[in-house]
Amino acid sequence: xxxxxxxxxxxxxxxxxxxxxxxxxxxRARGRFLSRHCxxxxxICMSRGFTLRGGARRDAERVCFVIRNSFRERSxxxxxxxxxxxxxxxxxxxxxxxxxxxxxxxDWAEQCKDMNEVFDELSNKFPKLLFVKxxxxxxxxxSEGLEIAAVPTFLVLKDGKVVERIEGANAPLLTSTxxxxxxxxxxxxxxxxxxxxxxxxASEQLTKEQLNARLKALINSxxxxxxxxxxxxxxxxxxxxxxxxxxxxxxxxxGSFNILADEAVRAGxxxxxxxxxxxxxxxxxxxxxGLDILKEMVASGEFQKIAPSEDDLKTRLTKLTHQAPxxxxxxxxxxxxxxxxxxxxxxxxxxxxxxxxxxxxxEDDEVRQGLKEFSNWPTFPQLYSKxxxxxGLDIxxxxxxxxxxxxxxxx
Numbered sequence: 001x002x003x004x005x006x007x008x009x010x011x012x013x014x015x016x017x018x019x020x021x022x023x024x025x026x027x028r029a030r031g032r033f034l035s036r037h038c039x040x041x042x043x044i045c046m047s048r049g050f051t052l053r054g055g056a057r058r059d060a061e062r063v064c065f066v067i068r069n070s071f072r073e074r075s076x077x078x079x080x081x082x083x084x085x086x087x088x089x090x091x092x093x094x095x096x097x098x099x100x101x102x103x104x105x106x107d108w109a110e111q112c113k114d115m116n117e118v119f120d121e122l123s124n125k126f127p128k129l130l131f132v133k134x135x136x137x138x139x140x141x142x143s144e145g146l147e148i149a150a151v152p153t154f155l156v157l158k159d160g161k162v163v164e165r166i167e168g169a170n171a172p173l174l175t176s177t178x179x180x181x182x183x184x185x186x187x188x189x190x191x192x193x194x195x196x197x198x199x200x201x202a203s204e205q206l207t208k209e210q211l212n213a214r215l216k217a218l219i220n221s222x223x224x225x226x227x228x229x230x231x232x233x234x235x236x237x238x239x240x241x242x243x244x245x246x247x248x249x250x251x252x253x254x255g256s257f258n259i260l261a262d263e264a265v266r267a268g269x270x271x272x273x274x275x276x277x278x279x280x281x282x283x284x285x286x287x288x289x290g291l292d293i294l295k296e297m298v299a300s301g302e303f304q305k306i307a308p309s310e311d312d313l314k315t316r317l318t319k320l321t322h323q324a325p326x327x328x329x330x331x332x333x334x335x336x337x338x339x340x341x342x343x344x345x346x347x348x349x350x351x352x353x354x355x356x357x358x359x360x361x362x363e364d365d366e367v368r369q370g371l372k373e374f375s376n377w378p379t380f381p382q383l384y385s386k387x388x389x390x391x392g393l394d395i396x397x398x399x400x401x402x403x404x405x406x407x408x409x410x411x
Contacts, residue, residue, distance in 0.1 A: 082123045085134040091142055094132055095157045099181050101129060104136040104143060104153045111169040115152045118171045126182035149229065149237050156181055162263050167236065206335060211268045214333065218265070220285045221323075221359065222255030224307055227269060228279040229260050236260060239291045240279045246294060252307045253316065257363060262336075283307065313366065317374045320367065322387040324357035326409060329371060330381040331362050338362060341393045342381045348396055352405060356383075385409045 085091045094100060103119045105112040116133075123131040136143045136151050146155060146162065154174055156164035164181075166173050206214065219225055224247075230236030232244045247254055259266040259278055270276050273287045281288045283306050288294065297303035321327055326349075332338030334346045338360075349356055361368040361380055372378050375389045383390040390396065390408060399405040 081127050081129060082120075082131045083133070085132060085139065085142075088139060088142055091132065091134060091139070092160075094130065096160050098130065098159070099185055100132050100157045101178055101181065102132040102134060102155045102157060104134055104146075104148045104151055104155070106136055106151045109151045112152045115154075115169050115171065115174070118174060119154075122175060122178045126178055128185050129178060129182045162267070165260060165263060167260065206264060210335070211264060212272060214335070215265065215269055215272045216285075217357065218257055219282050222253075223284060224252055224254035225282040226254050226256045226279060227259050227265075227282075228256055229258070231258050232256055237278075243279045243281065243291050243294060246298060250298065250304065250307065255364060313370045314374065317367065317370055318387070320359060321384045321389075323359075325386055326354055326356040327384040327387075328356050328358045328381060329361050329367075329384070330358055331360070333360055334358055339380075341379075345381045345383065345393045345396055348393075348400060352400065354406075354409065 083090070083094055085094075091102075095102065101119075101122075103116065105116060119131065119133070123129075134142065136148050136153070150167055152167075152169060154166040154177075155162050156177060164177055166177060218227075226232075226243060226247070228235065228237075228240035228243065230240055235241035235244055257265065259269070266278075269280065273280060275287060275290070277290055279290055281290070281294055288297065288303075294303065320329075328345065328349070330337065330342040330345070332342055334350075337343035337346055359367065361371070368380075371382065375382060377389060377392065379392055381392060383392070383396060385408065390399075396405065399408060
């Protein structure tokens with residue numbers, strides 16, 4: 001006669017045998033899962049009437065985890081538009097020609113984990129665009145050469161040169177940027193298969209002479225001009241933050257330019273000024289230097305002698321409106337307007353062969369808000385002649401149609 005303990009032992013033995021059978025079936029299902037790319041082994045077991053319990057269930061879950069990871073690795077290996085960088089030479093070779101989106105990440109950074117998933121999804125969505133993944137700290141020469149200051153940072157490289165930069169976990173901006181360049185790649189493939197035609201120069205790409213002229217205008221737009229990462233209210237690096245603090249302590253009036261928002265200025269100014277790092281500080285159009293030199297000049301009292309005393313806003317706006325015979329206050333710059341009205345007025349001025357200087361009101365909120373009251377004109381763009389307000393886009397259009405525009409500028 002069997003005891004209760006005997007019955008329990010036999011039941012456990014039968015359960016273990018059943019669990020072994022289920023796990024063996026699960027292992028066989030692995031091959032079918034990888035070949036079909038769709039079935040879940042645990043679901044296969046359930047469809048066959050198997051129920052996993054206890055330790056066997058935990059083992060099954062581990063098997064499923066391994067299977068899913070194997071599938072992901074196999075899927076990644078089969079994708080030709082994604083590359084995980086393993087050497088400096090590989091990165092150089094992959095980005096030397098064409099368009100590539102590079103993800104600089106770090107495993108320890110929590111914000112990188114979600115963005116890595118977004119990056120992987122985008123690589124699936126845009127299979128004709130090359131996506132490159134690189135651990136920033138594992139490749140310091142690449143990271144330093146491309147000025148990677150934080151993770152995650154995403155770069156769009158065209159023929160080895162950076163054309164777009166996104167710092168931080170900004171999924172919507174990364175998505176729209178990837179979509180934009182996927183369309184560029186697609187249009188290039190379509191045009192390459194079509195009969196060749198004379199190509200027009202890219203409207204957004206400046207010649208070296210045009211870029212230098214723009215840099216000169218930016219440098220001379222204020223007596224003291226700071227080129228920094230970020231803005232005075234939101235610096236994007238420690239060195240820029242320290243410079244902003246020093247200038248505030250000295251009550252120095254200055255203009256600023258966010259070099260992270262314009263890759264052409266960021267790269268071009270290094271060559272123009274023969275100064276490889278940021279921030280850069282200019283006084284009267286001449287390069288002073290960076291943070292260390294500013295500290296030395298403040299300590300010696302030299303900076304206070306050359307920096308202007310702080311003007312009130314009205315004085316500053318008066319100087320700005322008289323900065324050139326024809327002065328345009330707009331959103332963006334003539335080669336990269338940031339609104340349709342600014343784009344139209346630039347086009348009209350160029351059609352009329354009018355020489356003009358400009359001020360980007362998006363770079364200085366004090367000027368942007370103050371000029372509305374100063375001129376009693378609530379919108380932008382605003383056009384000035386010899387310090388006097390002409391008006392906005394509609395006024396300029398009306399004056400051109402009436403034949404009064406050039407006369408008003410000459411008067």
